[in-house]
Amino acid sequence: MLNEQEKKVIAAIQGDIPVCEHPYRTLAERIGLSEDAFLSTLTDLRRRDLIRRFGATLRHQKSGYSANAMGAWQVDETRIEEVGRIMSACRQISHCYRRNPTRSWPYNLYTMIHAESEDACWEIARGLAAQAVVENFTLLFSRRELKKTSMRYFSTDNDTGRS
Numbered sequence: 001m002l003n004e005q006e007k008k009v010i011a012a013i014q015g016d017i018p019v020c021e022h023p024y025r026t027l028a029e030r031i032g033l034s035e036d037a038f039l040s041t042l043t044d045l046r047r048r049d050l051i052r053r054f055g056a057t058l059r060h061q062k063s064g065y066s067a068n069a070m071g072a073w074q075v076d077e078t079r080i081e082e083v084g085r086i087m088s089a090c091r092q093i094s095h096c097y098r099r100n101p102t103r104s105w106p107y108n109l110y111t112m113i114h115a116e117s118e119d120a121c122w123e124i125a126r127g128l129a130a131q132a133v134v135e136n137f138t139l140l141f142s143r144r145e146l147k148k149t150s151m152r153y154f155s156t157d158n159d160t161g162r163s
Contacts, residue, residue, distance in 0.1 A: 009041045011154040068114045069121045072107035074136035086132045087111050
């Protein structure tokens, strides 16, 4: 069970993190905590596996990338961890995860590739395929972004949805 302070800390990290010298201090002050208390609570939530991770959401168009593609890879299950490490080490990959394949869709490893063009995405994918020794893959290119928001589990009274 989460206490009120833990809920406030989770609510504080759900939106955008301030781009400043001391972002955690800024978030802590917004909810009436010291930076040390905020970080201690966050560390404890992580230690207890109540938060596995939190990270940046790449808004690729604003970052200078004009193409992104979901790479769908067919990887032998015994090599998922190995291939996942290879893929996730690539700086143009923002996401890497495993999903169950189906009879009509044999792919079980997925990546998000960001590059300057669709040709560059294909080049990155072919290089990763060679490096990881994966023969069967395809790329699905984004055509239009319909929604990109973070999950919101808790809100605060003064929550505006964005920091």
